[in-house]
Amino acid sequence: MTTDEIKSALLGLSVEDKKTFIIETLPVLAKDVIKEPGFMMQLFPVLLGILKESGMDLQQLLQFATMMNEQQKQD
Numbered sequence: 001m002t003t004d005e006i007k008s009a010l011l012g013l014s015v016e017d018k019k020t021f022i023i024e025t026l027p028v029l030a031k032d033v034i035k036e037p038g039f040m041m042q043l044f045p046v047l048l049g050i051l052k053e054s055g056m057d058l059q060q061l062l063q064f065a066t067m068m069n070e071q072q073k074q075d
Contacts, residue, residue, distance in 0.1 A: 033039050051061060056074065 010018070010021065025069065048058075
């Protein structure tokens with residue numbers, strides 16, 4: 001299966017299936033690619049664009065990240 005065929009199939013999913021796919025596969029996919037030094041710098045603007053488009057306030061995101069960091073420290 002080619003990348004274009006995979007992309008086409010994914011774009012054809014329902015919204016719920018897209019959500020499930022992203023939540024379940026992103027962590028697994030990221031494990032391999034985050035090891036490449038420049039990849040996170042490529043991914044970061046994409047994620048910021050998604051957040052901006054969603055209407056999420058970046059200040060809220062920072063507060064959420066701080067809260068998540070505190071939880072990890074407690075675990």
